[in-house]
Amino acid sequence: MTRQTAKELTLQVLIGLSPVALGVWLAGNLQANLAARGLTSGYDFLLDPAGFAITEGPLPYQTGDSYLMAFLAGAANTLTVSIPAIALTTLFGALLGIAAISRNPLLAGVVRLYVDAARNVPLLVHVLLWYVLLLTILPDATKPFVLGPLFLSKAGLALPHPLTGEWPRLGYFGLRGGLQVSPEFTAIVMALATYSAAYCAEIVRAGLQSVPRGQWEAAHALILTRWQAIRMIVAPQALRVILPPYISLALNTIKNSSLGVAIGYPEIVSIGTTSMNQSGRAIECISIIALLYLILNIATSFTLAIVNRRVQIRER
Amino acid sequence: MYKPLLLLGAAAALLGSSLPASAGRTLDAIKQRGVVNCGVHTGRAGFALPDANGRWSGFDVDYCRALAAAVFGDAEKVKFIPTSTQTRLTALQSGEIDVLARSTTWQLSRDGSLGILWVGVNFFDGGAFLVKKAPGLDSVKKLDGATICITSGSTAEKTTADYFRASKMTFSPVVFENTDATRQAFENGRCQVIGNDYAALSITRVTELKNPDDYAVLPELITKEPLGPVVRRGDDEWFSIARWTLYAMIEAEELGLTKANVDTFRTGSSSPEVKRFLGIGEDLGKHLGLERDWAYKIVKQVGNYGESFEANLGEGSRFKIPRGRMKLWTDGGLVYAPPFR
Structure with missing residues (x-):
């Protein structure tokens, strides 16, 4: 080892250690300050009964269950809105992206207008708009709008439970039983889908336009129709450009679902805030919120990265 | 995410700062600052609400003013800091406010493990x-x-x-x-x-x-939702001041002292209880580290408990909330102050 590399190595180690040292110092300070202020700290509260109720979700959470279960129910709810939101984003985004490069100026113009309008309004406004819209147009919970087996009202959508076959029945305060989809769920999914679809449309458009003109012309020479050219020649090549920013968009959509807290959808942040207030463990609850998002996003990112590897060009 | 961000800020303050070994004298800090930082509701008529000119009024606001009157002899030396339901306790724990007067329920888990202490109850809610x-x-x-x-x-x-x-x-x-x-x-x-x-x-x-x-x-x-002012743990002197400020408002009502008549009592009363309360002769303020006439200043500038209740929540207000359990113990209510002697 030369003197030069030894010096560089020492520097690297020092730089590498400094954030660790900072972290240790901050953690020590936190401990001391919490103790000085008489605050109890630690994660032991996670096993205590949470005591608050959660309206909806795929997990069978009960009022008497632990905080840990409540957090998991929150994470499950975040996934429950994120999955349909990402699916709709992809569908709308792909259609809008293809329409954006249409030779029909009216269609392309309408798409342009939509993309600009949707992208330039904050997501929170989208969420509130959908929510207020739903609550304004839908009839009162006691007088649902009936459409075959579907019951629509301010309490949301109720339908016969697909597993138990139980039908919703009308009680004093509205429908009970069956499978109920809340207006909060619908509002957050639609807001995420319409907002992210605008970004997705831009990603798809850019991807399609990145394919060299020669490819289009070659397809044309083979007397393929425009739609066939997109489907068989352009789209497979565009996918390689589209996927990396698309993955980032999907991850953003999961994180953006945290805005559900504004309209009372019980997702991770909402459950976290409630837990924080009921247990008084602010730092612990925020760290759990962060950890849950980290896990959800790393898992998503990992899955999509595998897809990405498959579509990339393999050099021969 | 905006609410959690605020909390994160408070958490960052806990992370970064270091605290002096003796859990600092809140009163000294307040005197140096020149105002009492009082955490209130972001806006609830009757309890705490700023008017068109930005002047706060309400039942909780009166308590904050009484505290300023006790400390500085001037009820205006108070800064109102609006806090949300989620951030109120963190604001108190982190030292952003000296006292929280914001319809906060006194319950064991909060009292025991959050590093805060209830001063008493000023509203017996449910x-x-x-x-x-x-x-x-x-x-x-x-x-x-x-x-x-x-x-x-x-x-x-x-x-x-x-x-x-x-x-x-x-x-x-x-x-x-x-x-x-x-x-x-x-x-x-x-x-x-x-x-x-x-x-x-x-x-x-x-x-x-x-x-x-x-x-x-x-x-x-x-x-049962007993509401009352809350202070941080670790400063018994400040706790006592906050607690006896509340009691002073209650005791004033029991003694029949109001904003309007307190001056007459001050010059003309022969009752030893009233004289002691107003700081004539015996000095009760020194036990709390306050001026001799601290209780007089509270009554003169803010009024007694009943006056504050009726004006903000009761008959003098739009809400007409009955006094009920908030009557003095002498009238069959639950409101009671230990003796001023």
């Missing part, structure tokens, strides 16, 4: 429900199956779940971040009921709903 009037809807027992809007961070989140479980009834909660969002959802018909403290609901009904007469607060109280 959990209740606000509904739109309907035939037959006259009792909490009729709420089976209702959708209930609740504000995140309030005790109602837990007590409502407890009550319905114990009564073998079901309900669907919809939890919003603040009282405005909760009320809007109720007005839009998303839920048929709001769950909160009785006083808060009475005020919401009168001030925020379009036709107050179409709504009613159901008469039963499902829980």
Whole structure:
């Protein structure tokens, strides 16, 4: 080892250690300050009964269950809105992206207008708009709008439970039983889908336009129709450009679902805030919120990265 | 994410700063600063609300002013810091405010493990429900199956779940971040009921709903919700000042001292109790590290407990909340101050 590399190595180690040292110092300070202020700290509260109720979700959470279960129910709810939101984003985004490069100026113009309008309004406004819209147009919970087996009202959508076959029945305060989809769920999914679809449309458009003109012309020479050219020649090549920013968009959509807290959808942040207030463990609850998002996003990112590897060009 | 971010800021303050070994003398810090930092509601008529000129008024605001009068002899030397339901306790724990006067329920878990202490009770409230009037809807027992809007961070989140479980009834909660969002959802018909403290609901009904007469607060109280000012743990001197400021307002009413007549009593009273309370002869202020006439200043500048209650919440206000349990012990209520001697 030369003197030069030894010096560089020492520097690297020092730089590498400094954030660790900072972290240790901050953690020590936190401990001391919490103790000085008489605050109890630690994660032991996670096993205590949470005591608050959660309206909806795929997990069978009960009022008497632990905080840990409540957090998991929150994470499950975040996934429950994120999955349909990402699916709709992809569908709308792909259609809008293809329409954006249409030779029909009216269609392309309408798409342009939509993309600009949707992208330039904050997501929170989208969420509130959908929510207020739903609550304004839908009839009162006691007088649902009936459409075959579907019951629509301010309490949301109720339908016969697909597993138990139980039908919703009308009680004093509205429908009970069956499978109920809340207006909060619908509002957050639609807001995420319409907002992210605008970004997705831009990603798809850019991807399609990145394919060299020669490819289009070659397809044309083979007397393929425009739609066939997109489907068989352009789209497979565009996918390689589209996927990396698309993955980032999907991850953003999961994180953006945290805005559900504004309209009372019980997702991770909402459950976290409630837990924080009921247990008084602010730092612990925020760290759990962060950890849950980290896990959800790393898992998503990992899955999509595998897809990405498959579509990339393999050099021969 | 904005609320958690605020909390994160407070957490960062806990992370970064280092605290002196002796849990600092709050009073010294306040004197040096020149104002009492008082945490209040972001805006609830009757308890704490700024008017068009930005001047705060309300039952909780009066307590903050009384504290400033006790410390500085000047009720105006107070800075009102609006806090949300979620951030109020963190604001107190982190030292951003010296005292929290914001309808906060005194309960064991908060008192025991959050590094805070209740000074006393200034309002004996209870959990209740606000509904739109309907035939037959006259009792909490009729709420089976209702959708209930609740504000995140309030005790109602837990007590409502407890009550319905114990009564073998079901309900669907919809939890919003603040009282405005909760009320809007109720007005839009998303839920048929709001769950909160009785006083808060009475005020919401009168001030925020379009036709107050179409709504009613159901008469039963499902829980005890004693509300009162809160201070940080670790400074017994400040705790005593905050506690005896509340008692001074109560004692003044018991002695018959009001804003209007306190000066006459000061010059003409022969009652040893009144004289001691007003700092004539014996000096009670020195036990708290305050001026001799601290209690006089409270009564002169803010008024007694009953005056503050009636003007902000009771007969002198739009809300007409009955004194009830907030009557003095001598009138059959629960309000009581230990002797001033």
